[in-house]
Amino acid sequence: MLLEISSLMIPGMITEVIHMGERIITFSQALCEGVLEEMLRDERVITYGEDIAKQGGIFGAYKCLLGKVGDRIFDTPISEEVIYGSALGAAMAGMIPVVEFHFADFLFTGITAITNQIMKMRYMTGGQVSLPIVLRGPDGVAKSAAAQHSQSIETIFMHVPGIKVVVPSTPYDAKGLIKSSIRDPDPIIFFEHKALYKIRGPVPEEEYFIPLGKAHIKREGADVTVIATSRMVHEAVKAAEQLSKEGIEVEVVDLRTLVPWDRDTVIKSVKKTGRAVVAHETWRRAGWGAEIASTIYEELFDRLEAPIQRVGARNVPHPFSPPLEQFMIPKVEDIVDAVKRTL
Amino acid sequence: MLLEISSLMIPGMITEVIHMGERIITFSQALCEGVLEEMLRDERVITYGEDIAKQGGIFGAYKCLLGKVGDRIFDTPISEEVIYGSALGAAMAGMIPVVEFHFADFLFTGITAITNQIMKMRYMTGGQVSLPIVLRGPDGVAKSAAAQHSQSIETIFMHVPGIKVVVPSTPYDAKGLIKSSIRDPDPIIFFEHKALYKIRGPVPEEEYFIPLGKAHIKREGADVTVIATSRMVHEAVKAAEQLSKEGIEVEVVDLRTLVPWDRDTVIKSVKKTGRAVVAHETWRRAGWGAEIASTIYEELFDRLEAPIQRVGARNVPHPFSPPLEQFMIPKVEDIVDAVKRTL
Amino acid sequence: MRFGWEDIPKETLVWMYETMVKIRKFDLAAEQHFLRGEIPGFIHAYIGEEAIATGVMANLREDDYITSTHRGHGHMIAKGADVKRMMAELYGKKTGYCRGKGGSMHIADISRGVLGANGEVAGGIPIAVGAGLAVKFRKSDQVVVSFFGDGATNRGAFHEGLNFAAVYNLPVIFVVEFNEYASTAPAREMIPVKNVAVRAAGYGIPGITIDGNNVLEVYETARMAIERARCGGGPFLIEAKTYRLKGHFVGDPELYRDKREVQEFWKKEPIGRYEAFLLKNGILTKEDIEEINERVDKMIEEAVRFARESPYPEPEDALRDLFVDDTGYDY
Amino acid sequence: MRFGWEDIPKETLVWMYETMVKIRKFDLAAEQHFLRGEIPGFIHAYIGEEAIATGVMANLREDDYITSTHRGHGHMIAKGADVKRMMAELYGKKTGYCRGKGGSMHIADISRGVLGANGEVAGGIPIAVGAGLAVKFRKSDQVVVSFFGDGATNRGAFHEGLNFAAVYNLPVIFVVEFNEYASTAPAREMIPVKNVAVRAAGYGIPGITIDGNNVLEVYETARMAIERARCGGGPFLIEAKTYRLKGHFVGDPELYRDKREVQEFWKKEPIGRYEAFLLKNGILTKEDIEEINERVDKMIEEAVRFARESPYPEPEDALRDLFVDDTGYDY
Ligand SMILES: Cc1ncc(C[n+]2csc(CCOP(=O)(O)OP(=O)(O)O)c2C)c(N)n1
Ligand SMILES: Cc1ncc(C[n+]2csc(CCOP(=O)(O)OP(=O)(O)O)c2C)c(N)n1
Ligand SMILES: [Mg+2]
Numbered sequence A, B: 001m002l003l004e005i006s007s008l009m010i011p012g013m014i015t016e017v018i019h020m021g022e023r024i025i026t027f028s029q030a031l032c033e034g035v036l037e038e039m040l041r042d043e044r045v046i047t048y049g050e051d052i053a054k055q056g057g058i059f060g061a062y063k064c065l066l067g068k069v070g071d072r073i074f075d076t077p078i079s080e081e082v083i084y085g086s087a088l089g090a091a092m093a094g095m096i097p098v099v100e101f102h103f104a105d106f107l108f109t110g111i112t113a114i115t116n117q118i119m120k121m122r123y124m125t126g127g128q129v130s131l132p133i134v135l136r137g138p139d140g141v142a143k144s145a146a147a148q149h150s151q152s153i154e155t156i157f158m159h160v161p162g163i164k165v166v167v168p169s170t171p172y173d174a175k176g177l178i179k180s181s182i183r184d185p186d187p188i189i190f191f192e193h194k195a196l197y198k199i200r201g202p203v204p205e206e207e208y209f210i211p212l213g214k215a216h217i218k219r220e221g222a223d224v225t226v227i228a229t230s231r232m233v234h235e236a237v238k239a240a241e242q243l244s245k246e247g248i249e250v251e252v253v254d255l256r257t258l259v260p261w262d263r264d265t266v267i268k269s270v271k272k273t274g275r276a277v278v279a280h281e282t283w284r285r286a287g288w289g290a291e292i293a294s295t296i297y298e299e300l301f302d303r304l305e306a307p308i309q310r311v312g313a314r315n316v317p318h319p320f321s322p323p324l325e326q327f328m329i330p331k332v333e334d335i336v337d338a339v340k341r342t343l
Numbered sequence C, D: 001m002r003f004g005w006e007d008i009p010k011e012t013l014v015w016m017y018e019t020m021v022k023i024r025k026f027d028l029a030a031e032q033h034f035l036r037g038e039i040p041g042f043i044h045a046y047i048g049e050e051a052i053a054t055g056v057m058a059n060l061r062e063d064d065y066i067t068s069t070h071r072g073h074g075h076m077i078a079k080g081a082d083v084k085r086m087m088a089e090l091y092g093k094k095t096g097y098c099r100g101k102g103g104s105m106h107i108a109d110i111s112r113g114v115l116g117a118n119g120e121v122a123g124g125i126p127i128a129v130g131a132g133l134a135v136k137f138r139k140s141d142q143v144v145v146s147f148f149g150d151g152a153t154n155r156g157a158f159h160e161g162l163n164f165a166a167v168y169n170l171p172v173i174f175v176v177e178f179n180e181y182a183s184t185a186p187a188r189e190m191i192p193v194k195n196v197a198v199r200a201a202g203y204g205i206p207g208i209t210i211d212g213n214n215v216l217e218v219y220e221t222a223r224m225a226i227e228r229a230r231c232g233g234g235p236f237l238i239e240a241k242t243y244r245l246k247g248h249f250v251g252d253p254e255l256y257r258d259k260r261e262v263q264e265f266w267k268k269e270p271i272g273r274y275e276a277f278l279l280k281n282g283i284l285t286k287e288d289i290e291e292i293n294e295r296v297d298k299m300i301e302e303a304v305r306f307a308r309e310s311p312y313p314e315p316e317d318a319l320r321d322l323f324v325d326d327t328g329y330d331y
């Protein structure tokens, strides 16, 4: 028996068709469950960062860990370079650190420990070490947090080589991907969009994993492919529903990971539709959308019916005031317009 | 009377046709002259960074300043976040700081002062301040400097909004652009490729400026447009010369600045040739080449004869050993091959 | 330390009282209107810490510089900012200090030397050092004060900033607002020394720990440090012990601390203490105090009205104010 | 401090001599072959600083961890690394420790706990702190030593690292190799205190300044700090005063310092001093010393021969060693 659960969700978030009796939990809960299961399974997993151990994280993403994992969850001083860099040392010495970066914006504050150290150490040592490190935390725009608390900077980690990049969009994916990430032998950066923490969706009780590098087709459609991640997957689905009323059938591909990204699924979809839109919340200019678009052109030059459209934020910092913020970030209408431009 | 000066130059560096009596100096000298002229003109210009004041910089780029500008050139402790961040404070308090970042790799070490502060301050304050700041220094691959001393990270500053990005390729441009940068009221990041410091070229004695945002056509050609910057402009010219022997005429466009980048010149050129290659030394994946390529597709979808080819470094850190390094970075042959793939 | 309050001009004593009240009432209003959903974003209240901004700023000139924090309303007000334009900024309005681009966490009044609140912990320290460099090169006698929290003293920028200022003997006073918490983290767990002022010795500069809830003690200490810096004496570290009486941000569930602890600290809050001092020494009467409070209440009400009635910026204004010449950069 | 050298086993005393000689000769060879154009990249010689790595490492077990710097050959050798594979790495050969991917600045021997040389100043400090965390969670009695220069003590990572280690009482010993210069910058101009060991007080941990050119003094101090850390005593800061007898890197024009200054310091270099001590106290004879020097010479020659004769990696190997499963990531 099938049940529509859109009523349980934040307006416009993905409407999943689920089986009666399936468990519905939030993105936060799913993520936390994934971390907890891995911590209970393997003593080497430790997790630390700012403001996580007393209240379970400022967005509540760690609530389920409290009291369950002893001192393997702990708070740190505000020392980003050492928070990130210590993950490297801990991994080299045999632990599996899952480190919270608090806000993607403050990755910049200690980023050298990531880009110059974590992402290069295995390579520089000629493969002497494996580095099972997960850096995770919130990114994205929410509630007028302004220029220093709204950024999404996944493109940087896709550009500089040495880390796998995970950008989940649903509770189900969050859990399956965080578990795969913790078990992965390589460094991983895992971005959780702030606006997604409270969305709800089906998550099985049984253990499952989602492999890195496998996209998910959120919605099939024959006319245009929209490639998105994280919050923009939800916007894309909304756009697709809207366009469907006009007779335009959009296929929505949720990449789920950016390094590696699922070229095969994307190419297959665009081969079918002949038209593509790439949508991300981060800035449009030199954003990862350009990489996906360029690759599609390289592979399907003769099959494309129209130029690929890229949807992203306007190229300015995030303004505070709601009307400005709304103008700056990409929205459903931007995807709708972009899809129409491909027709 | 014209004179070929290729003999004065590093093998394969751009061969400029110059007038007898024209002055030939190195990239370093030209750059330094530009800084010196501006410092002598305007007392508010100060310049500081690591290891610049005693020997004129580790690549000698500041030799001409020594003894000429008093204490307005000085060395700092190894404190990148404060080196960059203090430029912001100094600019807000009325100075024009020209700060050396030592190696582009160590931009990461203090990058938060740039991406979270310098690049956002004017915007966050609603335009209350203008920020005449120049961050300048070496980037790029030279002599097996390995993973932490070889990076080019200009793409990051093209992606995150709030700074103008300058990437000169010749002594002439270095001088004209550094002078424009110092006079510009906005933050600028200025990348000098290590391998270019010693190349020589004509630089007039008279004062001149090169505006930001204007590309330079290094070589005209009707068949394929190659868009490049910095060291890759030289590789592109070499490739063009090689291809010319096979009857393929390549137009080489040196962007010179990435923010803003000269869309008009690029579009005009590709409109003519119908084929394009974008070449940069930085990593290919999600590098700025994808932005240029995507934009060209968006504008000239129907005029393109073949997919745009992107040339960039392989997606790994910079290896130390010469054969590995040579394999990893893009070379003349890669451009030649890319051009051929467009035919 | 002897408090020569008798040497402090009466108008300064009164200004300090009024300023503290203004800060308190501004933040109470901000809290209230945030909770009512009128103010977007985050609000970090300075309630309980008013004596620090006030006692320091009483010694600054309009052309001196300060850098502030995410908890920055108090610094702005004490430096003389207009509460109307401040409140409008909190509301995201066009008439705000930053035309709605900044909000509470990025409020700034450059014309009065406020080089920005800052959403990044310790983010203001490098900026203050840079302003200090500018002052040094211009050979002026301005000074710079950088305010930041106890949590900020664990960031690399704190270390680099103090060291840099010491190396060049810059006129920068570093003021730690030691309010016992960095968000959920108690200072006693995150800072392995009792007084962070001891860190000053690592840079060869003076460091002092004072009662940050005693505005006169703050005033006297700041005066000494600022006069010293103005005469070329170089940097100074002042650690002002205080307590964050409200949550980290408005809406904080505060599960990390005991309500009784908070109640205990309310007894030491600075405005009541200073009021008692003013009354006891006959500097102000009860009537004066009432009059001041009423005046401030009206000022804040007006600020709220102004903010409410002001228009939002136009959406397309989002593309302005990035560069001096803005046109054509969004591609 | 009294040096109870009589309590040090003779084999340790001899091992220390041989180790210092090995470091010196390795770096002289590296310098020579770099200047001949055989070695690519940059070489930063440890010449004059050998007593520090040696005196510290004499107290470490193979399963203890260290982090090193751009000037890292001495640390590797003292921790027991194979000079053949080291030299091969400097030459960029496939047989090198890092298969030619790292070179001098990124040399590492993880199997011996050397968690990497590091091209970033202070880059090893956060790594050392992380290894300390691992040790703490595993409840083992390993210790971690982080080596870095005087210049590194001005970086934020130094501050954050010491503070972090102090907060969690981690078994990490921080060793400043205070060699008077950071590239062209004299420590006396860039560090506003005479002894950076005073910075330890800012974290509530012990700090001590010692003669880093006296291997016995280094040995005794390190022993104390390491034993303390092994027993849960927590972090320690050792400032070992030394002098960089060669340029910052091989080829440095050294315009920033007076040749006479360098000559003065050659008189205090650690190997000659230790040799005199060993002879005077009858621990080694002149013949022993000659024998050791010859043995080391041969070892270094063999290392050079091995390096020269080893093959370069295949160009396509550039795409390996990024991830554990490397295939298919270069797109
Ligand atoms: C670099 C950075 N890391 C983390 C944060 C998140 N954050 C905001 S305020 C805060 C606590 C700051 O504590 P403190 O410096 O004591 O200032 P207080 O809030 O107590 O005034 C934290 C962790 C941030 N804004 N910037
Ligand atoms: C973060 C960073 N900034 C700058 C550099 C360039 N650099 C390399 S070594 C060095 C000097 C280091 O001095 P010190 O820490 O005293 O070590 P020493 O070379 O004296 O052993 C500098 C500035 C770097 N490698 N990393
Ligand atoms: Mg605090």
Ligand SMILES: [Mg+2]
Residues within 6 Å of the ligand: D149, D150, D151, D177, D178, D179, D180, D181, D182, D183
């Ligand atoms: Mg040194």
